[in-house]
Amino acid sequence: MNVTTQLDLILRVLIAGACGFAIGYERDARAKTAGLRTHIIIAVGAALMMIVSKYGFMDVLGNKGFELDPSRIAAQIVSGIGFIGAGTIIVKHEDVNGLTTATGLWTTAGIGMAIGA
Template identity: 65%
Template sequence: MTLEYILRVVVAGVCGALIGYERRSRHKEAGIRTHFIVSVGASLMMVISKYGFTDMGNWENVSLDPSRVAAQIVSGVGFLGAGTIFMNKQKVKGLTTAAGIWATAGVGMAIGAGMYAVGIGVTALILIVQFAMHGRSAPVLGAKTYTLSVSLVNHTDPVENLLKTLEDNEIYIVKLYSETTAPTQSNSDIPDTHIESEIQLKMEIKFPTSMRTSDVMLILQSQPDVRKIQLE
């Protein structure tokens, strides 16, 4: 019977990892490891809830209710999911990821309870809906990673404006580095020359295979704060 319990936890982990892979492919806050651990943990707690107290069955004045553990899993994962939700300029982000974590816990609970068909079926349903609703972004899964270096004029929110432009055009950032250079003056003979600093960004990006590097360059060149661009 122990092997059966382990099998339930393993299957739950695989289902959670599949859901997490879809989130990671879109560079969301919670990826494979988070969803894997949530699903495995929920499955383990369900197994313990159903079978971990069988030795107490003959105790007098002891009432066992496995559903109490399930209820605590649901409320506990709710707090975990809330950590992925944030607001930026009146726009809420992370809701889908939070809902995915909550649903992943449900998948783990179902498989931990021995309901393999339900857990696997819900996993497939979540993946189908997620990929269907992001159909245009699907080709980014196998896309090549490029290194992008950008120099920005340090005006009002230049980095935020650039990142929003990339997001709107389905250009995904894998890693991001930035630094601000000291103010420079291009012509020291003219005392009134405007002095301004620059922000140097270096990032690893991915974009759909249907998009060319020249398309990315045009998108970046259209930004007023961009001075220099190098895409490798």
């Protein structure tokens, strides 16, 4: 991997972090539970996982007996964040709280995945 490619990957992670910051800042300003740090970590983590999924196994691509499917990691990011988001949803009587937080986390992960890819 050359220096230009490495700088490109670092830039992707930084852009994902900036997007997570923007979403998290809005959530922090409204005093919501999942705020700045949570959204930055999710966006950066999703971007990193997509980068690893896409470029992390280039050394084994030509070997016999190895089949790689980068979309498998993406699917697991969606499932994992969905699980985390489900934990933020609280139902009391007829009131539902945390639904916007859950969808915000899920969307932030999607943004990080898109930037990482």
